[in-house]
Amino acid sequence: MCAEIPSDAVFSLVCEECDAGSNVLSHEQAIAEGWTHIIYAPDLPMANFLGLCPDCKQEEDARESARQ
Numbered sequence: 001m002c003a004e005i006p007s008d009a010v011f012s013l014v015c016e017e018c019d020a021g022s023n024v025l026s027h028e029q030a031i032a033e034g035w036t037h038i039i040y041a042p043d044l045p046m047a048n049f050l051g052l053c054p055d056c057k058q059e060e061d062a063r064e065s066a067r068q
Helices: 027-033 054-067
Strands: 013-015 036-040 049-052
Touching: 027 036, 027 049, 049 054
Parallel strands: 013 049
Antiparallel strands: 036 049
């Protein structure tokens, strides 16, 4: 995580592709579950962090493979 994140920032996460993330309670849990590209995004209306959930990452990887 970035140094710019305030120490009192609540961890709330949403996927950049879908609305997954409401069940993830910490950055550590997100990493353990396979979330990637997690960034601090305090201006989002529904979460403080934005990332790519494991399901959407798998779909992205499949699209990349199909293009090659």
